[in-house]
Amino acid sequence: xxxxxxxxxxxxxxxxxxxxxxxxxxxxxxxxxxxxxxxxxxxxxxxxxxxxxxxxxxxxxxxxxxxxxxxxxxxxxxxxxxxxxxxx
Numbered sequence: 001x002x003x004x005x006x007x008x009x010x011x012x013x014x015x016x017x018x019x020x021x022x023x024x025x026x027x028x029x030x031x032x033x034x035x036x037x038x039x040x041x042x043x044x045x046x047x048x049x050x051x052x053x054x055x056x057x058x059x060x061x062x063x064x065x066x067x068x069x070x071x072x073x074x075x076x077x078x079x080x081x082x083x084x085x086x087x088x
Contacts, residue, residue, distance in 0.1 A: 044050035
């Protein structure tokens with residue numbers, strides 16, 4: 001769940017996912033005061049740019065145990081299988 005609290009009404013209903021800015025457009029965000037509120041470093045020109053920036057902030061320890069490898073950036077992290085715990 002996103003912990004960001006916006007003073008703008010209804011932003012969670014309109015923009016629930018990371019790719020929301022692609023739908024609204026940067027100019028619309030700027031006019032509505034969202035770029036200033038979110039910070040220009042948190043509004044990206046493309047989904048690829050956003051994923052790359054967000055990937056840099058992820059916990060690599062957690063990434064190395066994920067076997068999904070959904071994004072191209074995931075190939076930079078070596079997969080390490082977690083040991084299986086015996087069933088209780």
